[in-house]
Amino acid sequence: MENKFVLYYRVLGIGLALSLVVSARVGAVPISFDHIGLFLKHALGFGRGDGPPTIEEQLFLQIRLPRVLLCALTGAALSVSGVLMQALFRNPIVEPGLVGTSSGAAFGAAFVFVMGRTLTGAWADILGPWLLPLFAFAGGAVATGLVYRLSNVFGKINVNTLLLAGIAVNALAAGGTGFFSYIARDPQARSIVFWNLGTLSGADWHNTALVAVTTGGGILLALRYTKALNALMLGETEAGYLGVRTRRLKTHILFVNTLMVAVATSVVGVIAFVGLVVPHILRLLGSSDNRFLVIASALLGAILLNFADMLARIIVAPSEFPIGVLTAFAGAPVFLYLLIRANRKQQQGGFYA
Amino acid sequence: MLSIHGLRCVAGGKPVLQDITIDFAPGQLHVIVGPNGSGKSTFLKAFSGEWPIASGEVLYDGAALSVLDKTSLARRRAVMSQLPELHFPLRVEEIVLMGRYPHFAFEATRADHQICRAAMERLSITGLAGRDYLTLSGGERQRVQFARALAQIWDAPSAGCRYLFLDEPVSSLDIYYQHELLEVARELVREQVVLIAVLHDLNLAMQYAHRMLFLRQGILVAEGPVPEVVKPELIREVFQIDARLLPDPEGRRPAIVYGQTDQFPAARG
Numbered sequence: 001m002e003n004k005f006v007l008y009y010r011v012l013g014i015g016l017a018l019s020l021v022v023s024a025r026v027g028a029v030p031i032s033f034d035h036i037g038l039f040l041k042h043a044l045g046f047g048r049g050d051g052p053p054t055i056e057e058q059l060f061l062q063i064r065l066p067r068v069l070l071c072a073l074t075g076a077a078l079s080v081s082g083v084l085m086q087a088l089f090r091n092p093i094v095e096p097g098l099v100g101t102s103s104g105a106a107f108g109a110a111f112v113f114v115m116g117r118t119l120t121g122a123w124a125d126i127l128g129p130w131l132l133p134l135f136a137f138a139g140g141a142v143a144t145g146l147v148y149r150l151s152n153v154f155g156k157i158n159v160n161t162l163l164l165a166g167i168a169v170n171a172l173a174a175g176g177t178g179f180f181s182y183i184a185r186d187p188q189a190r191s192i193v194f195w196n197l198g199t200l201s202g203a204d205w206h207n208t209a210l211v212a213v214t215t216g217g218g219i220l221l222a223l224r225y226t227k228a229l230n231a232l233m234l235g236e237t238e239a240g241y242l243g244v245r246t247r248r249l250k251t252h253i254l255f256v257n258t259l260m261v262a263v264a265t266s267v268v269g270v271i272a273f274v275g276l277v278v279p280h281i282l283r284l285l286g287s288s289d290n291r292f293l294v295i296a297s298a299l300l301g302a303i304l305l306n307f308a309d310m311l312a313r314i315i316v317a318p319s320e321f322p323i324g325v326l327t328a329f330a331g332a333p334v335f336l337y338l339l340i341r342a343n344r345k346q347q348q349g350g351f352y353a
Numbered sequence: 354m355l356s357i358h359g360l361r362c363v364a365g366g367k368p369v370l371q372d373i374t375i376d377f378a379p380g381q382l383h384v385i386v387g388p389n390g391s392g393k394s395t396f397l398k399a400f401s402g403e404w405p406i407a408s409g410e411v412l413y414d415g416a417a418l419s420v421l422d423k424t425s426l427a428r429r430r431a432v433m434s435q436l437p438e439l440h441f442p443l444r445v446e447e448i449v450l451m452g453r454y455p456h457f458a459f460e461a462t463r464a465d466h467q468i469c470r471a472a473m474e475r476l477s478i479t480g481l482a483g484r485d486y487l488t489l490s491g492g493e494r495q496r497v498q499f500a501r502a503l504a505q506i507w508d509a510p511s512a513g514c515r516y517l518f519l520d521e522p523v524s525s526l527d528i529y530y531q532h533e534l535l536e537v538a539r540e541l542v543r544e545q546v547v548l549i550a551v552l553h554d555l556n557l558a559m560q561y562a563h564r565m566l567f568l569r570q571g572i573l574v575a576e577g578p579v580p581e582v583v584k585p586e587l588i589r590e591v592f593q594i595d596a597r598l599l600p601d602p603e604g605r606r607p608a609i610v611y612g613q614t615d616q617f618p619a620a621r622g
Binding site: 090091092227230231233234235237238240241242243244245283286287288289 | 398401402403423424425426427428430431432434437438439440441442443444447448451452454455459505
């Protein structure tokens with residue numbers, strides 16, 4: 001079995017490399033593979049010519065490359081969070097968008113966009129660059145914690161309550177975000193499309209680095225908990241008998257999930273259903289082992305979001321299609337399918353029975 | 354040795370276990386019986402550490418449960434609950450391997466895999482190893498869960514006893530596998546495992562238990578060696594049903610039959 005996993009990792013790794021290169025090539029201004037290689041070499045300090053970099057090179061290094069990387073990182077963050085939330089809620093129809101992490105984070109981020117300017121003095125100087133991820137994190141944590149609390153009745157997750165609590169918390173957060181975007185002056189914050197459907201057009205090296213740190217850190221942390229999350233599949237009591245400190249585990253998992261999703265969301269907006277579809281595809285390969293799911297979801301999530309963004313950039317070029325529309329078109333049917341199957345299989349006691 | 358002193362538990366403001374004091378020694382199969390809602394499962398969860406204790410103390414080899422490290426306890430104490438529900442597809446071998454989780458950090462060793470194979474062999478479920486757990490019948494699932502518990506406490510720890518607690522382990526099993534499972538339990542008892550099981554079938558309990566505990570409304574009504582402790586009056590008091598003990602013609606333990614003696618009068622003529 002281990003060998004089979006390694007094979008999957010290799011295939012996905014190659015797929016990711018390919019998707020990065022292809023995604024860097026296409027867009028409003030196509031860049032040939034030769035040029036990509038040349039620019040990358042220049043960026044690493046080899047063979048730089050005498051003249052200033054061309055516009056094409058600047059476009060590639062300052063816009064295209066960070067965008068492609070940010071996209072891959074966001075895809076990985078959302079997918080791994082999907083795995084974590086599904087393990088925590090012990091339910092495959094859960095994802096960060098559904099349990100409120102994304103919309104809560106968007107609310108926190110919108111708050112900073114609009115109200116952050118009113119902060120003055122020492123506070124603003126110290127917190128300035130950290131305000132956005134901090135508030136996004138706080139918003140995501142509160143929303144996710146609330147949904148978890150509401151749906152967890154006597155140690156069991158009630159799916160109906162979970163879905164309804166998710167709807168309520170999401171509506172509340174979306175309402176707040178809508179309010180802020182209505183009174184906002186900032187052009188990005190004013191864009192309701194940005195908050196609801198997400199876009200990667202705001203990518204620069206600063207926010208890409210930020211998302212890289214939280215996503216990388218989040219995945220490494222997530223890997224530490226995969227064994228305990230596997231045990232949690234049997235239920236909280238059983239996991240406890242296997243030596244898992246379940247209460248601590250749950251807090252840590254909520255933290256890691258919120259860290260990854262909130263920071264990504266504060267940069268790219270709400271992109272839904274990625275965290276649902278990616279783990280689902282991987283489970284079809286025949287294993288629910290969370291270690292496999294975390295590693296493979298990071299890779300597959302990056303690949304799929306890269307392709308979605310590529311599509312978003314080319315179908316209405318030189319304009320740009322909202323990426324959230326594409327993920328919703330792909331993800332919502334999967335969600336409905338899982339829901340129908342869950343209803344049918346409820347009697348038999350399992351979603352994948 | 355598992356020692357319980359003055360254990361009290363509360364659920365929803367009401368006492369569910371009242372002042373239970375008892376020692377469970379290794380080398381004896383202890384069976385807990387009692388009517389529905391008498392607190393059997395709560396009792397088992399309480400001394401396993403998964404139900405809050407209102408007062409009293411639980412000692413594993415003299416060390417208080419509250420100060421024991423959960424993971425190191427899990428290396429020598431396994432609990433088989435009533436069938437846990439699962440929402441994800443998992444192969445049987447993956448579930449059995451979970452029993453070894455307390456023993457390895459990241460990667461299961463060759464020894465862990467060998468133990469799992471041996472545990473599955475002992476429960477005759479080797480043929481199910483590659484099957485999806487969700488496609489199994491209730492009885493098969495129960496044997497898989499028992500194999501997981503067995504794998505968890507397979508090897509003897511460097512210090513202290515091994516413990517195995519079973520909550521209605523045979524509820525979905527047919528007669529053959531009921532006896533197979535309890536035979537394995539008896540073997541573990543011979544290996545000095547502290548073994549406590551909740552059973553519903555008094556006859557099965559009579560046949561395999563060394564000692565029996567009768568719980569009623571959270572109170573430990575009687576406890577003692579079988580068959581001395583089992584009396585028709587006690588069964589009547591605890592279960593509200595008339596019972597008779599029929600001696601076994603071959604000198605083994607008596608069988609219990611229930612109901613009024615004149616309920617089914619013998620056919621005349």
